[in-house]
Amino acid sequence: MRISAPERARAADLETGAGDARGMDVGMAPACSTEDAAYVRSEVVAKVRPYGVEVNLLPHLPLWTELLIFVGSAAVIWLAGIPLSNYTDILADRLHLGQALGGLILLAVATNLPEIAITYSAAASGHLDIAVSNILGGIAIQTVVLVALDAFGVRERRPLTYQAASLMLVIEGAIVLAVLVIVVMGTQLPKTLVVARLSPDVVLIAIVWVVGLMLTQRAGSKLPWSNSGEAPDSQAKPRGHSRKARSDEATRRGVSTAKVVLVFGAAALATLVAGALAEESGSAAADQVGLSGALFGATVLAAATSLPELSTGLTAVRQGDYKLAFGDIFGGNAFLPVLFLLAVLVSGKAVLPNAHAADIYLTGLAALLTIVYMAGLVFRPAKQHARLGIDSIAVLALYVLGVIGLVVLPQ
Numbered sequence: 001m002r003i004s005a006p007e008r009a010r011a012a013d014l015e016t017g018a019g020d021a022r023g024m025d026v027g028m029a030p031a032c033s034t035e036d037a038a039y040v041r042s043e044v045v046a047k048v049r050p051y052g053v054e055v056n057l058l059p060h061l062p063l064w065t066e067l068l069i070f071v072g073s074a075a076v077i078w079l080a081g082i083p084l085s086n087y088t089d090i091l092a093d094r095l096h097l098g099q100a101l102g103g104l105i106l107l108a109v110a111t112n113l114p115e116i117a118i119t120y121s122a123a124a125s126g127h128l129d130i131a132v133s134n135i136l137g138g139i140a141i142q143t144v145v146l147v148a149l150d151a152f153g154v155r156e157r158r159p160l161t162y163q164a165a166s167l168m169l170v171i172e173g174a175i176v177l178a179v180l181v182i183v184v185m186g187t188q189l190p191k192t193l194v195v196a197r198l199s200p201d202v203v204l205i206a207i208v209w210v211v212g213l214m215l216t217q218r219a220g221s222k223l224p225w226s227n228s229g230e231a232p233d234s235q236a237k238p239r240g241h242s243r244k245a246r247s248d249e250a251t252r253r254g255v256s257t258a259k260v261v262l263v264f265g266a267a268a269l270a271t272l273v274a275g276a277l278a279e280e281s282g283s284a285a286a287d288q289v290g291l292s293g294a295l296f297g298a299t300v301l302a303a304a305t306s307l308p309e310l311s312t313g314l315t316a317v318r319q320g321d322y323k324l325a326f327g328d329i330f331g332g333n334a335f336l337p338v339l340f341l342l343a344v345l346v347s348g349k350a351v352l353p354n355a356h357a358a359d360i361y362l363t364g365l366a367a368l369l370t371i372v373y374m375a376g377l378v379f380r381p382a383k384q385h386a387r388l389g390i391d392s393i394a395v396l397a398l399y400v401l402g403v404i405g406l407v408v409l410p411q
Contacts, residue, residue, distance in 0.1 A: 060284070061281075061284065063285055063288045063289070066281045066282075066284045066285040066288070067281075067285050069277055069280075069281035070277075070278055070281040070282045070285060070304075072277075073274040073275070073277040073278035073281065073304075074274075074278055074304035074307065076270055076271070076273075076274035077114045077271055077274045077275060077278065077304060077305060077307060077308065078304075078307035078308060078311065080267045080270040080271045080274065081111075081113075081114065081267075081271060081307065081308025081309075081311070081312075082308055082311050082312060083263060083267045084110060084111070084113065084264065084267035084268060084271055084308070085110070085111055085308060085312045086246060086312075087260050087263050087264040087267065088106065088107055088110040088111065088264065089107075089243045089246055089247060090246065090247045090250045090255070090260050091106075091257075091260050091261065091264055092106055092107065093243075093244070093247035094247070094257050094260060101210075101213055101214065101217060104213045104216070104217065104331075105213070107331070108213075108331060108332065108335040109335075110264075110268065111308070111309070111312075111328070111332055112332055112335055112336065112339075113268055113271040113272055113275065114271055114272075114274070114275040114278070114304075114305040114308075115134065115135065115138060115275070115305055115336060115339060116272070116275070116339060116342065117271070117272040117273070117274075117275025117276045117279070118130075118131065118134050118275045118276070118278065118279040118301065118305065119131045119134070119135065119339045119342050119343050119346075120276070120342060120346055121275070121276040121279040121280060122134070122279050122283070122297075122343075123342070123343040123346035123347040123351075124346050124347075125279075125280070125283075126347075127279070127283055127293060128343065128347060128349065128351055128354065129292075129293035129294055129297070129356065129359075130279065130283050130293045130294075130296065130297040130301070131297070131339075131343050131351070132294075132297070132340075132343070132351060132352075132355055132356075132359050133293060133294040133295070133296070133297030133298040133302075133358065133359060133362060134279075134297035134298070134301050134302055134305070135336045135337060135339055135340065136183070136298065136336075136337075136359055136362035136363050136366060137297055137298025137299060137301075137302040137362050138302040138305060138306065138333075138336055139176070139180075139333045139336050139337075139362075139366035139370075140298070140302070140362060140365050140366045140369055140399060140402065141298075141299070141302045141303055141306050141399075142302075142306050142309055142329055142332060142333055143329065143333065143366065143369040143370060143373065143395060143399075144369070144395060144396065144399050145306055145309050145310050145313060145329060146160060146313075146325075146326065146329055146373060146392065146395070147388065147392045147395055147396045148310055148313075148314075149310075149313045149314060149317045149325055150387070150388050150389055150392040151387050151388055151392070152314065152387075153313065153314045153317030153318055153325070154317060154322070154387075155318065157384060158382060158384070159376070159380075159381050159382070159383075159384055159388070159389025159390075159391065159392065160317070160322060160325075160326070160389060160392065161326075161373065161376035161377050161380060161381065161389055161391055161392075162380045162381060162382055162389065163235055163322040164235060164322035164323045164325070164326040164377065165377045165378075165380045166239075166323060166377070167219065167223055168216065168219045168220060168223070168239075168323075168327070169323065169326050169327060169330065169377050170374055170377050170378060171215060171216060171219050172212075172216055172327055172330035172331060172334065173330055173370050173371075173373065173374040173377070174374070175208070175209070175212035175215070175216070175330075175334045176330055176333045176334045176366075176367075176370050177367055177370060177371070178208050178212065179205050179208055179209060179212075179334055179337045179338075180337065180363050180366060180367045180370075181367075182201060182204055182205050182208060182337070183201075183205070183337055183340070183352060183363050184360060184363055184364075185201065186199070186201030186202070186205075186340075186352030186353065186355075187352050187353060187355045187359070187360055188353070189201055189350065189352065189353045190350075190353060191349075191350050191353040191354055192350070193350055193353070194344070194348065194349065194350050197344065197345050197348050198341075198344060198345070199344050199350045199351070199352070199353075201340075201350075201352050201353075202338075202340045202341040202343075202344050202351070202352070203341070205337050205338055205340060205341065206338050206341050209334055209335060209337075209338050212334055216331075220239070235320065235321070235322050235323050237320060237321070239321065239323035239324050239327065241319075241320075241321055241324075242315070242316050242319040242320075242321035242324060243316075243321070243324060245319075275305070278301065278304055278305075279301065282296060282300065282301050282304075283296065286300075292358075294356060294358040294359065294362075294406070295358075295406060295407065298358075298362055298403075298406060299403060299406075309328065309329065309332065312325075312328070313325040313328065313329065316328070326373075326377075330370075333366070333370070340352060357409060358406060358409055361402075361405065361406060361409060362406070365398070365399070365402040365406075368398060368402075369395050369398060369399060372391055372394050372395050372398065373391055373395060375391065376389060376390075376391030376392075
């Protein structure tokens with residue numbers, strides 16, 4: 001069973017006589033043996049959780065083994081994430097959810113299953129720093145996925161924001177900013193403000209997200225603007241046409257609803273297990289090499305969980321569904337902070353008031369990258385530079401500088 005740094009410190013204290021191996025008063029017992037310290041480690045792990053007993057999926061393993069498990073888990077997340085996304089679209093169409101609120105929620109949950117698994121695993125094992133940084137770093141790096149879509153997906157010699165421009169996407173970007181603002185506000189609340197395993201900040205984030213879905217749904221039907229808020233000379237086919245074509249193709253091939261549900265369930269299960277293993281093995285490897293939880297969660301772990309979005313985004317863009325690819329990224333980014341609600345429920349602690357400076361830094365970076373692309377959707381740069389729009393170049397440069405700043409930021 002792997003334990004966190006505070007637990008290791010307590011066990012070390014017990015080995016040097018700072019406490020008793022069976023929970024006696026500190027300073028009252030002589031130094032305990034290594035066997036006693038090992039017993040205390042298990043006792044500490046059982047007692048640090050607010051309820052129940054913590055269960056880690058992995059024992060303490062050599063570094064190379066941890067890295068191998070992490071890479072394998074990332075590969076499973078990638079490979080299972082693609083059919084998960086595809087069959088989610090088909091399932092939503094079969095259930096006649098479409099752009100209804102239920103369909104939007106199903107899509108958000110299904111496409112973010114790796115992050116859900118990581119958040120639960122990290123919160124259950126006491127690694128809240130990894131959970132927070134993975135959520136906030138995930139928003140930043142998924143925004144950078146749009147850079148890759150711009151460079152390798154767009155076939156017309158126009159930037160991605162030129163092709164995808166619409167007021168609906170600007171609204172979705174504004175929703176991302178709204179939840180990020182609440183994240184920053186939540187960091188200033190008292191750490192003891194938890195009632196019934198809930199804190200007001202995470203509840204407000206969830207409410208704003210649901211309201212945002214309703215606004216997005218309404219904007220998708222009609223906006224009181226010329227051309228319903230669609231820019232001239234942008235994507236000709238309606239948003240989501242590639243998703244509808246995927247469902248129609250499955251129907252034409254005779255794929256039954258039972259098979260859709262079966263594949264969806266299998267891919268979801270594989271993604272959940274792989275996400276939990278990625279968090280366990282990755283955080284253990286990061287501990288062994290001295291990498292901070294915030295830096296690991298915001299970069300390596302966030303990149304691993306963004307691979308399915310990269311694949312599905314490239315597919316959508318190459319089919320000319322630029323607005324869907326853009327909307328999926330913004331929609332996923334708006335949902336990620338809702339996972340703080342899960343972290344609070346599992347840990348029983350106010351997550352955001354315990355956030356570190358690096359977490360607030362990541363929130364600002366995510367907001368900055370979102371604003372750049374929102375500006376690109378409004379101003380629609382028409383020229384490419386090295387196959388990228390000027391907005392994508394700015395996002396890439398800001399992200400690189402942001403990660404450098406995260407490295408040098410005092411942890």
